[in-house]
Amino acid sequence: MTASFGNAFLESPKPRRSYDRPDEPCDSRLDLVVSNPTARRGCVETWLTCLFALAGVSAHAQEAADLAARGEQVFNRTCATGYCHGTKGIAAGAPRLVARGFDRPFIETTVTRGVSGTAMPAFAASLDRSDLTAVIAYVAGLNGIGMSSAVAPKDAAALSPEAARGRELFFDATRSFARCSTCHEVGGVGIPVATPFVKIPASIEELRSLATPEVRTAAVKGESMPVLVVSQGKRRTILYDLTSAPPVLRSEDPASIRIGEGSSWKHSALMGSYNDTELAAILTYLRAVR
Numbered sequence: 001m002t003a004s005f006g007n008a009f010l011e012s013p014k015p016r017r018s019y020d021r022p023d024e025p026c027d028s029r030l031d032l033v034v035s036n037p038t039a040r041r042g043c044v045e046t047w048l049t050c051l052f053a054l055a056g057v058s059a060h061a062q063e064a065a066d067l068a069a070r071g072e073q074v075f076n077r078t079c080a081t082g083y084c085h086g087t088k089g090i091a092a093g094a095p096r097l098v099a100r101g102f103d104r105p106f107i108e109t110t111v112t113r114g115v116s117g118t119a120m121p122a123f124a125a126s127l128d129r130s131d132l133t134a135v136i137a138y139v140a141g142l143n144g145i146g147m148s149s150a151v152a153p154k155d156a157a158a159l160s161p162e163a164a165r166g167r168e169l170f171f172d173a174t175r176s177f178a179r180c181s182t183c184h185e186v187g188g189v190g191i192p193v194a195t196p197f198v199k200i201p202a203s204i205e206e207l208r209s210l211a212t213p214e215v216r217t218a219a220v221k222g223e224s225m226p227v228l229v230v231s232q233g234k235r236r237t238i239l240y241d242l243t244s245a246p247p248v249l250r251s252e253d254p255a256s257i258r259i260g261e262g263s264s265w266k267h268s269a270l271m272g273s274y275n276d277t278e279l280a281a282i283l284t285y286l287r288a289v290r
Contacts, residue, residue, distance in 0.1 A: 067133070067134050067137050068134075068137060068138055068141055070130075070131070070134040071134035071135045071136070071137045071138025071139075071141075072138050073134075074127065074131045074134055074135040074138070075089070075135050075138050075139070078123070078126075078127075078135070079135075085097050088142070089139065089142045091249050091251075093251075094119065094120070095248055095249055096249050097139055097142050097143075098142040098143070099142070099143065099144070099185070099190075099191060099192070100142075100143055100191050100246070101143060101171070101179075101181045101182060101189065101190045101191045102139075102140075102143045103143075103145070103173035104136075104140050104145055105173075106173075106176070107136055107139050107140050107143070107145075108136050111123050111132070111135060111136050111139065112124045112132065112136075123135070144189055158288075159285070159288055159289075160284070160288065162281055162284045162285075163281075163284045163285045163287075163288040163289075164285075165281045165285075166281035166282040166283070166284045166285025166286070166288075167285045167289075169274065169278050169281055169282050169285075170184075170186065170190075170282050170285060170286075171189060171190065175273045177245040177246045178245065178270070178272070178273035179273070180282060182245055182246050182247075182270075183245075183246075183247060183270070184197070186286070186289060187289060191246070191247075193228060193240050193247045194228070195214070197286060197290065200283060200286045200287050200290055201283065203283075204276050204279045204280060204283070207271075207279060207283065208267075208268045208271065209268070210267045210268070212263075212265065212266070212267050214228055214229075215227070215228060215242065215263045215265045216228075216229060216259055216260060216261060216262065216263055217259070217260045217261075217262065217263045217264075218239065218241075218257055218258065218259045218260075219257065219258045219259075219260075220250075220252055220256060220257045221256060225241050225242070225243045226241075226242040226243065226263040226264070226265035227239040227240060227241055227242060227259070227263075228240040228242060228247070229259060230249070232254065232259075233254070234254065235253075235254070236251050236252065236253070236254070237251070237252045237253075237254050237257055237259075238250070238251050239252070239259075242265055245270060
């Protein structure tokens with residue numbers, strides 16, 4: 001098709017004109033296409049190919065939008081109540097789902113099989129396949145999966161090889177909840193349990209010995225735990241329980257909780273999945289994007 005279209009121009013007695021020269025009339029090019037059957041056929045085929053390609057992209061986008069909309073409907077019907085995950089997964093009686101840094105395999109497994117010993121049921125037993133697929137896609141969307149805004153392209157493109165490796169390690173899904181993004185958010189990706197980075201540690205040793213004055217000790221119904229306090233109101237106290245990863249967002253009655261200063265909790269306790277070389281790469285990444 002392309003060869004025929006090109007040959008039509010070469011065989012034409014009229015000189016081929018440049019498309020980027022505004023002083024040249026387009027009439028001659030149009031006359032050529034109209035008068036030459038081979039060129040005309042080539043143009044029509046090219047236009048049809050473009051139209052079909054655009055239709056395919058549009059159909060795919062519409063299909064994704066429809067799946068997300070259906071997933072939201074299923075979520076609202078089964079998961080968005082006050083004693084469950086709340087509207088748009090922002091947390092209620094059950095933990096927050098939005099921006100948790102969950103990967104798709106974890107979401108699929110949890111939604112399908114449930115979590116033993118908790119109120120999280122196995123939805124494979126109560127939802128049909130299409131609804132199950134839709135709600136998994138919706139929760140994945142809440143965690144930035146399939147969304148183009150996850151990380152700015154210019155950020156990734158500007159990274160050095162060492163910083164790029166650090167970025168992969170920071171968000172490494174194969175480490176499950178032992179990855180940095182379980183508690184830290186960078187570029188809109190990750191779980192913002194901790195406050196944004198103010199100063200990047202100068203060395204691995206400084207990173208390992210990082211002070212955590214915001215972590216306090218709470219006693220709830222006779223149970224002691226390290227916590228990060230989100231808010232303290234007259235009706236509810238919101239805090240992250242740091243006993244184990246991932247941190248659990250809890251809402252407690254202020255009358256049932258006592259919060260003291262300081263804690264024996266150490267940041268280094270959560271860094272066991274990384275070796276020194278990997279931590280050095282992560283520091284390089286954090287300095288590059290700060």
